[in-house]
Every structure is written in C-alpha cells, then in structure tokens.
Amino acid sequence: MPGPARGGDGPDARRLRTILISVCIALMAGTASVSGLNVAQPDLAVGFGARGAASPTPARPRGTPSTPSAH
Structure with missing residues (x-):
C-alpha cells in the first residue's frame, strides 16, 4: 500500500x-x-384526493401467493 503523498x-x-x-x-x-x-x-394525498389502504400492506416473502389457497 503506498504511503502518503509527498511533494x-x-x-x-x-x-x-x-x-x-x-x-x-x-x-x-x-x-x-x-x-x-x-x-x-399524507397532506399531499389529501390534496390530490388519493385514496389507499389505511395501513400499509406487509411485504410477502418471494414465492408466496397473494391469496391463500384452500386445501
């Protein structure tokens, strides 16, 4: 490793x-x-009239179906 620059x-x-x-x-x-x-x-969403879920949707692990399958 080179030392500090000089000159x-x-x-x-x-x-x-x-x-x-x-x-x-x-x-x-x-x-x-x-x-x-x-x-x-939140203020921007109200101002633009955006609607969404009251709480954020939790992330699913990869490969997990979005709806549970009936077995």
Whole structure:
C-alpha cells in the first residue's frame, strides 16, 4: 500500500477535507428531502384526493401467493 503523498503528488489534506465535507452535506440534504417528503405525503394525498389502504400492506416473502389457497 503506498504511503502518503509527498511533494504535490496527490491531493492535500485541505482538498480531501473539502471533498469529505461536501459529500457529508450532500448526504444530509438527501436524507432531509426524503424525510420531508415522508412528513408531507399524507397532506399531499389529501390534496390530490388519493385514496389507499389505511395501513400499509406487509411485504410477502418471494414465492408466496397473494391469496391463500384452500386445501
């Protein structure tokens, strides 16, 4: 494994820190937008007149039929 860059061969600590901070801010912005959508979703559904189940349908394991078979 190569050692740390010396003599301007690679990015310096300031540049790496800036990249890290930028990526962290982008991750926080993405998380905040998804959280905001989850909070606003019920109001949007009412505003658009959407109707659906009162509670979400639980996921079924793959290969499980959607309706139980009568045996």
